[in-house]
Amino acid sequence: MATPKTPRRRIDSQAGRAAVRNWRASTREPDLHQPSAAIAQDAAPTVDRTTLATAVRFTLEELASRAPGQALEVRVPPFGATQCIEGPSHRRGTPPAVVEMSPVVWLGLVTGRVTWADAVAAGEVDASGERSDLSAHLPIEDL
Template sequence: MAERTQLSVQRMAQTLADQFPILLQAAAGTGRRALAEFIALCEEVLSCVDSPTRTTPDSLAQFIGARDADVMNHDETTRAIMGTESLGTLRRQADNASSQAAVALARPNLPPAVSTSNGPVHLPDLLRSLTVEAALLADHCGTTLDRAGTAQCLRAVASVLGERFPGHTIEVRVPPFAAVQLGSLTAGPVHHRGTPPNVVETDTATFWALAIGTLSWTQAREAHRLRVSGVHAPDVAQMLPIVRRR
């Protein structure tokens, strides 16, 4: 990797690692399954960073889509880790897995692309995807990621939205963390410079809830949690949710 890219990857890796204490504490207070899901997340980090590949990687949207489609395998992995272990045993395992994964993410020369059970992926996209997974687990445990983790998660989700619906007709804004331009699902103006005439703006909590399907577009509009302008802006309702809630 070029030096600038390597530094960017290291920051992303550190951001993911910084979420582990938050998740560990929340999972321990939630129960055995949450701890097993946290262990699975850490074990995936360990497995992937030791599996470099030269196979052409999937895009972020392809990779997250593959993970969403593989929810049954995700559940089987979680159940296998959980087994009949006590809460205390799982907590000790989670402590160890967290420490090992954090050390792995701190390595100075991580591979540019890795092999995973859901296909090959660029390392930055793996880190983005796992941060989304971390946010899903945090949501399940009734907590949130820190500011940097939230930013990394929401930018990843916005990138997936932009990849799935490319274009420059609609702009979705989630200040201060993310903004993405999208194409309309119907015939819309082709916009080349500046801000598109169709804009959707919302806060981070609303965007995340829309992204994982815990809040509908109609509910968000009725609660005045969306600022929508332009005839094509409501097309975004048909692009949601973006990721599947575990």
């Protein structure tokens, strides 16, 4: 099998990390007495739409660079989607494995404020397909 190619970067690393930091600063710290998925939805970030979009797009690029492949499509509407994870790739139509969630849940997952298990259990993540479990890839360290 050929080595998966790394997608081209569109978001500057410094700008992306700054957007993630700004999002993190705009949300409440986790309350240990609440399920983590509820924390993400209750966080109500106060960052502007551009910062939110940059943080989402940058973290999707980070996931794709750290877990290259085309077996899974991760969708965070309305800001972006990426393909990642090694395995069978798709070229047209709906991919065999798809994960979709809101921007707030996605950023909660990548920053470690929300666990994969809690987000899935709370119904905040729509995941289908055999490679749709992202728990081994989240949170993304060094953001």
